[in-house]
Amino acid sequence: MDISKNDIISMTVSLNSEGQGDKVDMILDNKSKKYNELLNLDVRYSKFWRITAGYKGTEVPIFTGRNFFLNIAKGTGANSLSLSILERNSFFEKARMSSNYYSNITLEDIITDVAKKYLGYTDAEIKIGTGFDTVIDSFVVNQESVIRKLRAAVNAFGGNLYNDAYGNFCVNRMYQTLSPVITYDKSLIQNYSFELKGVQDRYTDIEIVGRERAMDEVIRDDKEVCLGFQLLPVGLFAYPYVNISRRRFRNQFLQEKKGLPYSPEDDKPNISLITFYDVTQKVNIAGEFTPEPFTITSQTNEALKGIPSDVDIKYCTPEETEIAGKKTEYWKPAPGTYLVDILGFNDKQTFLRVRGYPTTNYPVILVSTYGYEIDDRYVLHKGIKIEDWKTSIIYEENKMKDLSHYHSIGHFEDPSGGGLLSDTMGAVNLKTYNLDFVNSDTLAETCLNYLGAYEYYQGQRFSMTIPFNPLIERNDLVQASLDKTVLFYVTGITHKIGSFCSTELRGVIKNVNDSPWI
Amino acid sequence: MITNATILAECKKKLTNPTFSITDYTSSIGKASYDKPYGLVYIPTPRLAFPTGVTFEMCLGQTTEAPKNGIPFKFYMPDDWDYSGSQCWIVFSGDKFLRTTEYSLSPISDGGGTDLYKTDRVITWHSWELSTWKLFPNLLKIHYGYTTFYYRIKIEKSGYYSAWSELSSFSTSFREAEQGVLGTDGDGGSVTDETGYMFDGVKYW
Numbered sequence A: 001m002d003i004s005k006n007d008i009i010s011m012t013v014s015l016n017s018e019g020q021g022d023k024v025d026m027i028l029d030n031k032s033k034k035y036n037e038l039l040n041l042d043v044r045y046s047k048f049w050r051i052t053a054g055y056k057g058t059e060v061p062i063f064t065g066r067n068f069f070l071n072i073a074k075g076t077g078a079n080s081l082s083l084s085i086l087e088r089n090s091f092f093e094k095a096r097m098s099s100n101y102y103s104n105i106t107l108e109d110i111i112t113d114v115a116k117k118y119l120g121y122t123d124a125e126i127k128i129g130t131g132f133d134t135v136i137d138s139f140v141v142n143q144e145s146v147i148r149k150l151r152a153a154v155n156a157f158g159g160n161l162y163n164d165a166y167g168n169f170c171v172n173r174m175y176q177t178l179s180p181v182i183t184y185d186k187s188l189i190q191n192y193s194f195e196l197k198g199v200q201d202r203y204t205d206i207e208i209v210g211r212e213r214a215m216d217e218v219i220r221d222d223k224e225v226c227l228g229f230q231l232l233p234v235g236l237f238a239y240p241y242v243n244i245s246r247r248r249f250r251n252q253f254l255q256e257k258k259g260l261p262y263s264p265e266d267d268k269p270n271i272s273l274i275t276f277y278d279v280t281q282k283v284n285i286a287g288e289f290t291p292e293p294f295t296i297t298s299q300t301n302e303a304l305k306g307i308p309s310d311v312d313i314k315y316c317t318p319e320e321t322e323i324a325g326k327k328t329e330y331w332k333p334a335p336g337t338y339l340v341d342i343l344g345f346n347d348k349q350t351f352l353r354v355r356g357y358p359t360t361n362y363p364v365i366l367v368s369t370y371g372y373e374i375d376d377r378y379v380l381h382k383g384i385k386i387e388d389w390k391t392s393i394i395y396e397e398n399k400m401k402d403l404s405h406y407h408s409i410g411h412f413e414d415p416s417g418g419g420l421l422s423d424t425m426g427a428v429n430l431k432t433y434n435l436d437f438v439n440s441d442t443l444a445e446t447c448l449n450y451l452g453a454y455e456y457y458q459g460q461r462f463s464m465t466i467p468f469n470p471l472i473e474r475n476d477l478v479q480a481s482l483d484k485t486v487l488f489y490v491t492g493i494t495h496k497i498g499s500f501c502s503t504e505l506r507g508v509i510k511n512v513n514d515s516p517w518i
Numbered sequence B: 001m002i003t004n005a006t007i008l009a010e011c012k013k014k015l016t017n018p019t020f021s022i023t024d025y026t027s028s029i030g031k032a033s034y035d036k037p038y039g040l041v042y043i044p045t046p047r048l049a050f051p052t053g054v055t056f057e058m059c060l061g062q063t064t065e066a067p068k069n070g071i072p073f074k075f076y077m078p079d080d081w082d083y084s085g086s087q088c089w090i091v092f093s094g095d096k097f098l099r100t101t102e103y104s105l106s107p108i109s110d111g112g113g114t115d116l117y118k119t120d121r122v123i124t125w126h127s128w129e130l131s132t133w134k135l136f137p138n139l140l141k142i143h144y145g146y147t148t149f150y151y152r153i154k155i156e157k158s159g160y161y162s163a164w165s166e167l168s169s170f171s172t173s174f175r176e177a178e179q180g181v182l183g184t185d186g187d188g189g190s191v192t193d194e195t196g197y198m199f200d201g202v203k204y205w
Helices: A041-046 A107-117 A146-156 A247-256 A421-425 A441-458 B005-011 B138-145
Strands: A008-016 A023-029 A049-055 A058-065 A067-072 A080-086 A096-098 A126-128 A142-145 A159-163 A169-173 A182-185 A191-196 A205-212 A219-232 A240-242 A271-273 A294-300 A306-316 A339-345 A349-355 A364-374 A379-387 A390-397 A405-411 A430-434 A460-467 A477-481 A485-497 A502-509 B019-024 B041-043 B047-050 B055-060 B071-076 B086-093 B102-113 B116-122 B148-157 B160-162 B168-176
Touching: A008 A058, A008 B019, A023 A058, A049 B005, A058 A080, A058 B005, A058 B019, A107 A126, A107 A146, A107 A169, A142 A146, A146 A159, A146 A441, A205 A441, A219 A247, A219 A294, A219 A306, A219 A349, A294 A364, A294 B168, A306 A339, A306 A349, A306 B138, A339 B138, A339 B168, A349 A364, A349 B168, A405 A441, A430 A441, A441 A460, A441 A502, A460 A485, B041 B148, B071 B086, B071 B102, B071 B148, B086 B116
Parallel strands: A126 A169, A182 A477, A205 A430, B041 B160, B055 B168
Antiparallel strands: A008 A023, A008 A485, A023 A080, A049 A058, A049 B019, A067 A080, A096 A142, A159 A169, A191 A460, A205 A405, A219 A364, A240 A271, A294 A349, A306 A364, A339 A349, A379 A390, A460 A502, A477 A485, A485 A502, B047 B071, B071 B116, B086 B102, B086 B148, B102 B116, B148 B160, B148 B168
């Protein structure tokens, strides 16, 4: 069914990307109950309306929406209906949902896919401007409002997201008008007002907290180090004696010996077996030597946690312990028959399976794990404790977000006299944006700049009421020629249609430096 | 700004007399009908039941490359939901942010409890020969080798999908396999050869 414009008693079209979404409120004359059909639930959710307006028979769309609620208007009996038409994705302002994971595609592609898959837009209805081609490595809507998540992402790149008068899904850079400046002389402005934030109402600092830094993103200078080692007496019982007690030195020693043979030398670091001269073969209950065909081992990371990258195996056998008439052990790189499987790893240890060692000459195996150590700048040291014969660092996951997450922080200057605004105020009024798709400090800084500009502009707002103008859209740059000229970007529009028709424009002032309010 | 010279000229007058219209635009924009608020999504979102926060012990032999039977993912659905013909998508990774993911598609069966359903046993773990492992970049090493696995699921039926479930995780640990029966599988059957089974402390799965 159509709604006759003659039955519309009054109508307000509110377009405001900063609020809860756009909507149209109207009062319909329903004396003959001809609009009672609109009370049907099926009609509520299936109908889609377009409102056009203009002059002298020429009209342009001012709103296109699809969901509506209505009720019998109170106080007027059954003679009128109160009807609200909402923008097409208004449900998603508050509804929580989860999306696919998006990896390594541009923000523009993410917006397009989400808009098509979850919001029901067609390709032709998605209008994305330039400046949204940054590649995001991980983006997901996780039990939150999809439209608010997208809007937060778009805002962080200096844009705004809204439905235009045609019902298109628009993403454009804020403060970059798409149209020529529209000028209004003072005589046409019915009323106007400035809304200026005082210094005391401003944020002094803005902080961007991005995605948590993943383990692979906080490795220390990409240099492979020895994470840990273990002696596996697969054929012999022996107890490992290490003559350098500080573990980091032992790891450095093993790092230098990766893939190389070595024998202990006097006065030099080495790893040897304390009971090597009295080795005994591993025996089973029956008294027979039973070499294990494979061993599963968990190697504890002796320094900080790291990502394992390689494993080095050395072995020595009783037959090769006597060199130049002197009893000593001789460690050789294991031959290719020794096989290592990486089973997995976590923050503290690496799980390995070692197999393929010989069953005849009963070796002792030294297994060293190499990898990339986590940078301890991202670990909060709590202290040092004495543990038996050694000291060790006590640490835990760092909970300070400026280290554990991608991060940037900026400080506003005092607009009156320079210097930090927080110094003028004597206090920090911090606004934090949590943007879990920000995957680098550089990107955090980029977003900081855009959101800093946004906060700055919000401090100087202007609004004015003019004769009804259906042509103006958000992002338009309007010039109000008052005693001084005010240039402002339109962020919100309200059309009031009834016995008297007007348009209220709200926006942020562009020519702030001119102080047009003075 | 919408461009229209006639309207622009009129709206710059002090006294204006605008006209307006409202039309049914249902068939002209977007989807012709709006009976599915999420577009392709109308199946209820599954609520995860297992494994969440579980640590599995993998029982490995000399040549075990993958679990013998994997694990079933279990989830709850509303009591009026008909699971026949449904499949379950599982996405999992050792990377918390799922920058690299593996997908698995499994049929669904009755999970043996009120409104509880389960997938087939899905192999989520593999061992890697050192020579292969060394070729992985760090992100892939985390994706394949980190012993905590993050996952979530969604339901597919007749070409439609549920929303994704919440994110959950489980962990793995490892030991050499031993001879003997040390537990039962998820269906209550005795396990006689534990090589390659995943043991969560209560049952083999």
